[in-house]
Amino acid sequence: MIRVLTRHIVTPLGGNLAANWEALLAGQSALRRYEGNASLPEPYVASKFDDRTPLPGHTLFETWVVRALRDALAQTAVDTASPRTLFILSSTKGNISLLETDSATEAALLPVAAANIARSVGFTSEPLVVSNACISGVAAQVIAMRLLQAGSCDTAVIAGADVQDRFIISGFQSFKALAPEPCRPFDAARQGLNAGEAVAVMVLQNVPDNEVAETDWVLLRGAVRNDANHISGPSRTGEGSYQALQSILEDVNTEALAFVNAHGTATPYNDEMEAKAITRAGLQNVPVNGYKGYYGHTMGAAGLLETILSQQAVDCHTVVGTRGFETAGVSLPLRLSAAHHPTGRQAFVKLLSGFGGCNAAVLWARKGAIPELLPRGMEPKPGLPRLREIATFSLSDTSLTELYRSCVGDYPKFYKMDPLCRLGFIASELLLRKAARSGQEPAPAVILFSRAGSLCDDLRYQATIKPDSFFPSPAIFVYTLPNIVTGEICIRNGWNTESSMFLLPRKDWNRMLSVVRAAMMDAHASRVLCGWVDAPDEDRFEADLRLLQKDFFDYTDFQIRIHNGSIETTAQIPDHRGSQPRRSQA
């Protein structure tokens, strides 16, 4: 079973879980109004830390994460130096404020921040960064669960955080997504979200069932699904969120659920979308709540913070009230309440959705509640699938616009994309063309890896928020999330499958395939479009993609080949054990 070993949160409401819980029960909110700030002309409401002093040798972002990790791990016997301990960092923008000084582009990259944090805390294995927009904190739980189940690590230490400064706040202002008041999730008068700062840490281990106590928290299931609809607007039918819910709710007795902790950002579209997804999934009789009225939207921390608070709430037999909610403002009836309520149930569902059309859902229960929650028993432990290669495609340093004109030509949205999306889009189009499809194949999951992520676009956006020329561009801001490229590919192809973006310090197929194989333990994923997309600047980039399929034959691992430069395809037929790949040059 995947069990929580320890958990820790630090927010403007309190330095640990107990202090936060006390504040929450008292109905306190960390949301404050900020104005008169030279670098952000418009006032805004947010939940921010007062102490903004970094540790020597660290940025503010790294400082918060290092401190929270040290505090969390101090209570445990976790061996940070063990190669079997994996550090997973969940963040949308990490050290982005470093871009305000011209020379700091390298230090602004999330894999660099993760390495700095790992060094200070004493982790020796290479960190994994989940940068899947607002779902990162739940997506990180899902990948940790799978990597633990796959035996890739013994302990997963997940930390989530974001610093709310000029870059993110101005971007959401340009999207007209920020409320001028403390946000009001699911309310008829809701006007948008508030940004929030928090750090959250969760340590997970895979432990034999008989060693898990009845009161321990167990991560039972998780799913990530794409809307395949729009890169910023949620699906009007809640498609991706519904499909993620459907995946985690199979054979679940919903009467055993204490609540659904929604994303509940308080934007008009998000909350309406969630109401549809929750209702479509058959959860209309389960209480629904959201914590953004206490903490704002804490971005990379949100999934972890809100999951940990939900566990605490169940431990204290409470359904936390949705602060800011008064009158229902969604088109379907949900069991919402501003007041706290008692509950005797010991399981919950956590939902998140984000830019790029991504949605995530996890199912958590205390071990003692599992028989009631899953009356037909837990599914057998999923096996790690073997993968068969359908096609590969690689591409570097060529004119993407020329390639688009000569090979695609019918998708004008291409011109709106940032370099990372253009690269991923073109490479995926040409990869799929090489795969010689019949049209009947199942839609693949899209799991991509990068180092520079959205750096090109981050710099373009930074140029629109100069102090002397402050015109933040929403069309540029949206691409500052590295996972948008996975959303563009899902939208183009109409795929409601998993879409995930991970950041690594370098292209390493062994590392990427360990994550991909673990992700393919999701029964829904029988194919995956995966690989490396990296565009550190507009003229220097590399894509190296593979289309892989679960191999149902007994078959040895295929050989990893590194491709450079031009177009190359490889077909491999799983006819007998140990068959050699058959290669054809394009």
Added chain:
Amino acid sequence: MKQQLKSQIIEALNLVDLKPEDIQDDAPLFGEGLGLDSIDALELIMLMEKNYGIRLSNPAEGKAIFRSVGVMAEYISQNHTK
């Protein structure tokens, strides 16, 4: 003015395959017209602020103003501050 506005729209929204003369003065910008979406609408709000000093605090106002280049040019000529 309309000509200049069309060029600015094409540039701001990366409508690479379009020329100013391809956009009719009274053709709808959204929906069936140029196929623009919600992010384009937000970008047009920023275009008006940057080039003409017009601030729309309520994005919903944009819906009527961005009906066509003609309507948008009319609104700008009455409200511009630079």
